[in-house]
Amino acid sequence: MSRKVAIVTGGASGIGLATCKRFADLGWNVISADLSHTSGDTAPEPDTRTVGVRVDVTDEGDIRRLRDVAEKLFGRVDTVVTSAGTADNAPIRHTTPDRFRRTLELNLVSTFAVVREFVDLLAGDGGGSVVTIASVSGLRGSVDRAAYSASKGGVVALTTQLAIELAGEGIRVNCVAPGSTLTPLASRAQSPEMQSAILQSIPLSRYAEPAEIAEVVTFVAGPGAGFVTGQTWTVDGGQSMTAGWNLAKERHDS
Numbered sequence: 001m002s003r004k005v006a007i008v009t010g011g012a013s014g015i016g017l018a019t020c021k022r023f024a025d026l027g028w029n030v031i032s033a034d035l036s037h038t039s040g041d042t043a044p045e046p047d048t049r050t051v052g053v054r055v056d057v058t059d060e061g062d063i064r065r066l067r068d069v070a071e072k073l074f075g076r077v078d079t080v081v082t083s084a085g086t087a088d089n090a091p092i093r094h095t096t097p098d099r100f101r102r103t104l105e106l107n108l109v110s111t112f113a114v115v116r117e118f119v120d121l122l123a124g125d126g127g128g129s130v131v132t133i134a135s136v137s138g139l140r141g142s143v144d145r146a147a148y149s150a151s152k153g154g155v156v157a158l159t160t161q162l163a164i165e166l167a168g169e170g171i172r173v174n175c176v177a178p179g180s181t182l183t184p185l186a187s188r189a190q191s192p193e194m195q196s197a198i199l200q201s202i203p204l205s206r207y208a209e210p211a212e213i214a215e216v217v218t219f220v221a222g223p224g225a226g227f228v229t230g231q232t233w234t235v236d237g238g239q240s241m242t243a244g245w246n247l248a249k250e251r252h253d254s
């Protein structure tokens with residue numbers, strides 16, 4: 001039987017990169033789809049299970065090309081993980097409607113567009129799975145994150161909707177909602193002061209390692225979770241149980 005195939009958007013960094021590595025360790029072929037890849041589209045060497053494809057997930061033409069590359073290279077897709085995304089920490093007065101739209105475009109609309117493009121391939125092999133990536137900020141309030149929280153709350157709702165709609169075709173759709181995770185994104189978006197305030201809100205008293213999120217993503221994607229669909233798996237060291245970091249301010253990118 002041929003190897004299973006996973007598509008991971010945002011696969012060049014952080015949670016997406018750790019997910020690609022974990023799938024490869026499990027013996028899957030992986031296509032990492034990321035804006036920062038420069039080349040790709042060639043079949044991976046036998047011992048290199050991940051191929052990188054340059055994709056802007058906000059561009060429908062790029063997403064179609066990604067689907068074509070997957071079909072050409074492997075002829076099947078078993079799982080799609082949508083990890084491409086961004087943080088957006090700003091108070092309402094700094095969040096113009098245009099900025100709000102851009103955050104929704106990258107975090108929410110692209111999640112929908114990528115899954116939509118792969119539905120036929122996933123269904124073709126009798127059904128596969130989708131794992132969307134939200135955030136604890138999509139589940140409860142936090143400071144200065146109107147656009148980000150709205151986008152991630154949207155991902156949670158979209159997951160439920162798609163799980164119901166696609167269940168009949170054997171496609172499971174689940175969501176992983178990470179808490180604060182040590183990735184380049186977190187370093188960019190959070191000042192050291194913010195990070196120490198966040199730490200105080202995490203019962204397990206540390207940030208997650210990307211590999212700890214990837215472990216849950218690959219489990220939910222795989223046959224061990226074969227009867228699980230429409231669920232949001234919170235992986236946050238207990239962060240979402242607490243009241244949060246009320247007054248700490250994050251860095252505001254203009």
Ligand SMILES: NC(=O)c1ccc[n+]([C@@H]2O[C@H](COP(=O)([O-])OP(=O)(O)OC[C@H]3O[C@@H](n4cnc5c(N)ncnc54)[C@H](O)[C@@H]3O)[C@@H](O)[C@H]2O)c1
Pocket residue numbers: 009010011012013014015016033034035036055056057058083084085086087106107133134135136177178179180181182183184185186
């Ligand atoms: N790090 C955290 O604390 C944290 C917490 C909760 C949720 N998340 C979510 O997890 C996901 C991954 O975040 P991360 O921390 O690994 O970030 P990261 O910045 O390390 O990785 C994100 C990747 O997405 C890619 N990307 C960005 N825009 C893209 C586009 N238009 N098209 C294709 N690729 C694009 C980037 O090039 C990068 O490789 C994001 O959706 C983020 O919101 C992260």
